[in-house]
Amino acid sequence: MARPRKPRRICAYPDIMGFRPFGDYADVVDLTLDEYEVMRLMDTLSYSQEECAKQMDVARSTVAAIYESARLKTADAIINGKSLVIHGGDVELCRSSSTCCRRCGQKACVDCEHGTSPQCKINVTR
Incomplete structure (x- = not known):
């Protein structure tokens, strides 16, 4: 039996919960809240993977996997003209x-x- 997933700590929900391309779009890419948080911390606040892991209360290897998934999903949405929706994931807000x-x-x-x-x-x- 697999070990239960530990909730990832995020500091806030995004103000904007999605993006969509101009014109027609057929597909939607789902970005989870923990993937959003990793991108926010690493790409906009320049945290290292270690700092990000400590902030989110997860292992550094988990941050690396989350970041890779988020990067691939974001690239797919931009390059293939898909809508990007941010929601879901096993997260908890900081108090x-x-x-x-x-x-x-x-x-x-x-x-x-x-x-x-x-x-x-x-x-x-x-």
């Missing part, structure tokens, strides 16, 4: 995911590795 940095307004999850906004490195009041 303090709505806390924002006073200086720059960026969200910073105080339950995760950083209690600061990645943009300005200012501590968020807990």
Whole structure:
């Protein structure tokens, strides 16, 4: 019997839950919330796989597999003109995911590795 999946920790749900190409599109690509979170952390906040794994409370090898899946799905949607929908996955929100940095307004999850906004490195009041 397989071991149960451990929920992946995310800091917030995306503000935008999908994208679609101009004109007609036939197919839809489903991107899970944990795949979105890995791309957000690694591609927009420049986290390493190790930092991302610590933030999401999973193994580094799990982050690598999630990132590979997310990258392939995103490329498929862009190159083949498919709609991209973000939903699902076995995730849990951090308890303090709505806390924002006073200086720059960026969200910073105080339950995760950083209690600061990645943009300005200012501590968020807990």
